[in-house]
Amino acid sequence: MTLAMTWDDVLHWRCRQQLLHRPAEADDPVTVARTLVGVQAQVASCAEQAVAARQRTPDPGGVRAAIKDKRLVKTWAARGTLHLLDAGQAPAQLALLAAPRTWEKAAWQRTFVTVAQLDKIAAAAYEALDGAVLTREELAAAVVEHAGDESLAEPLSSGWGAVLKPLAWQGILAYGPNSDDSRVTFTRPDTYLPGWPGLPAPQEAAGTIIPAYLGAYGPASPETFDQWLIRGRSNKAALRGWFKALLDDGVLTTVDVEGERLYARAEDLDSLKAVERFDDVRLLPPFDQFVLGPGTADTRILPKQRRAQVSRAAGWISAVVAYRGRVAGVWDADGVTLFEEQGAVPAQGIDAERRRIS
Structure with a gap:
């Protein structure tokens, strides 16, 4: 049953x-x-x-x-x-993200690089990152050198976050430790992470x-x-x-x-x-999985008319007040804005969370 x-x-x-x-x-x-x-x-x-x-x-x-x-x-x-x-x-x-091979879609190739170009970048990055940790600039230079193709310099410098995502999803690269001057670095997970099994x-x-x-x-x-x-x-x-x-x-x-x-x-x-009720208030930070797991379009946790207050411009996800499994408001350093339609939220719970955060 x-x-x-x-x-x-x-x-x-x-x-x-x-x-x-x-x-x-x-x-x-x-x-x-x-x-x-x-x-x-x-x-x-x-x-x-x-x-x-x-x-x-x-x-x-x-x-x-x-x-x-x-x-x-x-x-x-x-x-x-x-x-x-x-x-x-x-x-x-990563294996599930790689499975649909979204970088082979015509629209993706028109926007970023062709599959042939991406294959060159992937092969060059695989070689360059073998046991190495490279900054963005070092990796871009190494890819151009290994591939022997100066035409790759432009896509690597302009939209290269998007260009490197397919490499990450195929297990070719991941972030390494920040450099001494706090710059982002990249490395190959199979030569950096102990026991990496492959995808x-x-x-x-x-x-x-x-x-x-x-x-x-x-x-x-x-x-x-x-x-x-x-x-x-x-x-x-x-x-x-x-x-x-x-x-x-x-x-x-x-x-x-x-x-x-x-x-x-x-x-x-x-x-x-045998569900246990959960009546504690939580003040959660921007981009919290409480919101991102079900998605901001889920009206059971977030009223449709409030979505724009949580899912904001440039992909920003607001810090939220979580109460009884729903988004009951948003908050920042200046204060809390509650969503009345989500019901009353205990003030003492909000105060306790603010003290904890501060």
């Missing part, structure tokens, strides 16, 4: 799954990154705050230590944005990443997962096949949430049947 749930129960359940109750295991930033299937790191301080928001005692230095220890890796991941990933989980996520086949990768996603943001649909992963660009037949295989193997199950047939991990059924 299919479990039937309300959205209220689902949203309360997700709070604990996303470690907002600050359990002891969240003291390890790698556990936080693995549980959330990555922490967005476009802004490094926001990534540190996202981890600290889930810890009993905030420790921003722990993130930097985990990067230095090569337990966390920074690379382009979900939706083409920079993330901190658990180094053990990263190969599977698994997409079907195997789906067996890792889909259950991990549903463990934090489920129950959810394949379409919601695909929007989170790569803005809906996965091959639809492959996507359906991944979910069906996991359902047939008993890894996943279906749950009825107010008439919607959604997927959840089979191992989570007991906790989904």
Whole structure:
């Protein structure tokens, strides 16, 4: 018999799954990154705050230590944005991002480089980064030299963040430690990260990443997962096949949430049947996975009329007030703006969070 749930129960359940109750295991930033299937790191301080928001005692230095220890890796991941990933989980996520080969689309090639040019860049970067850590400038120069093609200099200097994302998704490069003068560096994960296994086949990768996603943001649909992963660009037949295989193997199950047939991990059924309410207020930083996991278009956590206050110009995602699994407002150093339609939020909870952050 299919479990039937309300959205209220689902949203309360997700709070604990996303470690907002600050359990002891969240003291390890790698556990936080693995549980959330990555922490967005476009802004490094926001990534540190996202981890600290889930810890009993905030420790921003722990993130930097985990990067230095090569337990966390920074690379382009979900939706083409920079993330901190658990180094053990990263190969599977990258494999799913690489699977649709979006860089072979005609529009991508017209905007950036041709597949032939990208193949040259990839081969040259692979050679240049073998056991090496290079700055952006050093890598660009090395690629041109190794490829013997001066025409690559312009795309590498103008839109080269986009040009390097396909390399990251194929496991050819990742971010290295910052240089002595704090410049970004790149390296090859298989020669930099201990025990890097290479990228698994997409079907195997789906067996890792889909259950991990549903463990934090489920129950959810394949379409919601695909929007989170790569803005809906996965091959639809492959996507359906991944979910069906996991359902047939008993890894996943279906749950009825107010008439919607959604997927959840089979191992989570007991906790989904006996949801513990979560009534604590949390002030979460910009780009937090609480918002990005389900997506800002999900009106169950964020009213449609409030989306522009959270998903802002130039891709900025506001710091939010999280209460009972919903976005109850936004906040910054100057104060808090609550969304009245989301219901009352305890003032003492907001005050406690502000004291904790300060």
